[in-house]
Amino acid sequence: MQTEKSIQQDDRRRGQRRVPTQAIRVSRAVSVLPISDARVLNLSRSGVAIRTGVPLRVGDRLSFTVSTGAPPILAEVLASDRTEEGDYVVRCRCLLGGFDVV
Secondary structure (H helix, E strand, O other): OOOHHHHHHHHHHHOOOEOOOOOOEEEEOOOOOEOOOOEEEEEOOOEEEEEEOOOOOOOOEEEEEOOOOOOOEEEEEEEEEEOOOOOEEEEEEEEEOOOOOO
16 A cells, blocks of 8 residues: 555656756755756756766755746755766755746
8 A cells, every 4th residue: 555655756756857958057055056067867847856976965955046037946855876987866856946847
């Protein structure tokens, strides 16, 4: 029997994902300095996956700036997995705002 949390996770994972078509600046929410090597792998209406050499922990907050003048999208790290190459694939859930994936 699935719990409410696992049902929500399944629903979240079924959401449409796409590769971004424009540059997205990624920074820690507590700092204005960008994570310069962060590359957005894909995004959905309620989440985003990035690849970076910066170790991030579950619960860390990141902000994503999509375009000049738009408010940043605040997200929380759900998982950070180290790759064989030594960098990290980080999955985040949007807390404030979200990505337009039309």
